[in-house]
Amino acid sequence: MTHLIDVENLRVTFPTRSGTFEAVRGISFTLGKERLGIVGESGSGKSMTGRALLRLIRPPGQITADRMEMHGQDLLNASEKRMRQVRGRQMSMIMQDPKFSLNPVMTVGQQMIEALRTHEKVSKSRAGERALEMLDEVAIRNPERVLTLYPHEVSGGMGQRIMIAMMLLPKPEILIADEPTSALDVSVQLQVLDIMDKLVKERGMGLIFISHDLNLVAKFCDRIAVMYAGRIVETCKASELGRAKHPYTLGLLNAVPDLEHPRARLDVLKRDPAWREAPSVSARQ
Amino acid sequence: MSAETSLKEWLLAEEPQSRRQARWGAWYQSWLTFRSNTLAMAGLIILVLIILAAIFAPLLATDDPFAQDLGQRLLAPGVDGHLLGTDSLGRDIYSRLLYGARISIYIVLLVAMVAPLLGLVIGTIAGYMGGWTDEVLMRLTDIFLAFPRLILALAFVAALGAGIENAVLAISLTAWPPYARIARAETLTIRSADFIHAIRLQGAGPIRIITRHIWPLCISSLMIRVTLDMAGIILTAAGLGFLGLGAQPPSPEWGAMISEGRKYILDYWWVATIPGLAIFAISLAFNLLGDGLRDVLDPKEGGA
């Protein structure tokens, strides 16, 4: 069986004054045409994993792995030129806050057309048409007007939908979404995720959904990998999250205050040093 | 050896036991960051050497810097025991250079104390108070900024009379506006930070907030700017000296030395070049130091 992404023993390290710091400590996973959720708290290395796949770790940070492949092609030693083709064209990334991912001095339309034309030889007018279609697909009403707006003129929810449209425009096969909705309000959050979900399903893409919110990930993914201190401590099907066993996963689930089921005290996670040392669980399939 | 390691442990302790230890620990951390920057260390070493030369000038000098010997005038470097040669009046350039370092450092210290302080006070008050206070203070700053610095300094010196102190005063009075601008810009961002809101909610008044909470954060960026500007200040002082409006002969001020040497520059290059190199060295040292300080003091980078 071929995988879209196949990663074995991935490590991301940063040199510090007191030795090296390992942000990701030897994780293995594969991604098929499925939705994989990577969950963890801040500092667990989940975002670094996403960035490492696109080789977006800046020096002095270093990526090492026994294998990091896309469609059987090596990504680890690919040239920077090759990586530029991969980024966007085959693998796209959506970041947390659209305010920082969109260029403030270009209109939405200019940015979308430029993004498409760097990857495909299409005429400006054709690119414009594709941008319009794409905005329509992310449920933006009146896309002609939106194309002429500047990023500061759109709301957070619309900004993130524009980002999704822009990232999916060159028809990539893999989408990495790094906390795509944590800057958004609850009601908009679900709308944006529904749109993303629909597009990923329709196009048969692979999705890596990185988030701190276990419940949200369970809702929008097929498979979940829970990260702690740079390693995967547990992996399971999203539908079987209720049967999760690792105390860290359970701790994350129980720490969330639930309006419907009030408790006098919330369960507090007791971090066991052994979790840090336990070998990484493989999320390969 | 063990005393040294225990001192290091004390400085780098995760849980300092006293205010003193916390403060020294923070200083030591900054020093470690600074030390890892080779160029900045080079700048610091040059400066320390120049300062040492200035302090021990009487011991290091081979001749009296003011002693003229017309029989020995315009000797090339190395001739007759004059390490860097002699000038048009037969004075030993090496000795004059050492004593000149004292003047340069004196100028630097005076300017560094007056101009940034003035800028800091005006800028933070304008930034924090806002409204018409801001308007008045910043328009005043604009007026000073509108004049070319050297010309304004010339005007001041002309009014106050030539001399080192007046030159310093003139430079300081023309150098503060950029600092006021920086301090104001910093204050504007700091003012709306939550930690300032929090201290306001504790009941602190504006004077306390400005001096104890805003100043410590502005001072670092001002210090960086001052060290980077030092080169310019030394050059302005040298320029005034060169024009005959700063240090007066026979003072061995470097700018004045160049001025004296310029008549002979084609035939006796060292008379003007050697003090020029000294100015170059001290300016470069300050620039390197400033770059290093930026790495250490920049609050955006700090602590990470």
Added chain:
Amino acid sequence: MNAIEARGVDVYFGSGAELTRAVNDVSFEVAQGESFGLVGESGSGKSTILRVIAGLVPGWTGEITVAGESLQDEKRSRAFHKKVQMVFQDPYASLHPRQTVDRVLSEAMELQGITDINRRITRLLNDVGLGAGFRFRYPHQLSGGQRQRVAIARALAPEPEILLLDEPTSALDVSVQAEILNLLADLRSELGLTYVMVSHDLGVVGHLCGRAAVMKDGEFVEVLGIDAMRRLDVTQPYTRHLLESSIRSIR
């Protein structure tokens, strides 16, 4: 007696043609010892109300009485600061980067004229679950949760009666959020505090508050008890929409 009473509060930002109304005719009261929540989406004006009470926002009209003291503009009396304190959203922005925990807490006490600072700092740090070992650390040596504990300790330093909580846990991980929420609940029962808490997270408000106001576009849509929220016993469609999307994101 009510700890806080607000009548017809309007808040305007900007001036001239840019004048916008951030809060529109808001009235509410918070009883002593009560925990009152303000919920709404970003831009609904919920934080603005807290900041008006704290005296951090100019240009408001209406009447606000806090612990019997009538408030004017941005000016707040010394007695007010002793009674009302605030905890901010982002613990990374609410502590001075160059000041140790010790300096932050001792200045807060100095300003209130409190003596025996040494003993009190140790007790405060224990109260917020940090311990004396943290006393001389700088903010960059602390995690987000620890910073927020320091911010809470600072707010408690003048021994206030009312705490204004502006999304105190939204910048934190869920496990740390649970710790902070437990701490806030403990402190309230030990010290008999009154809370006004702003949050976008209905779960958090539901956990800590007894009553909450739902805000939209600067207005109160509805004020209702948490029990009524749980039963979805609401009158306004917006409240229902907010509750449903919040519950759906957890299910």
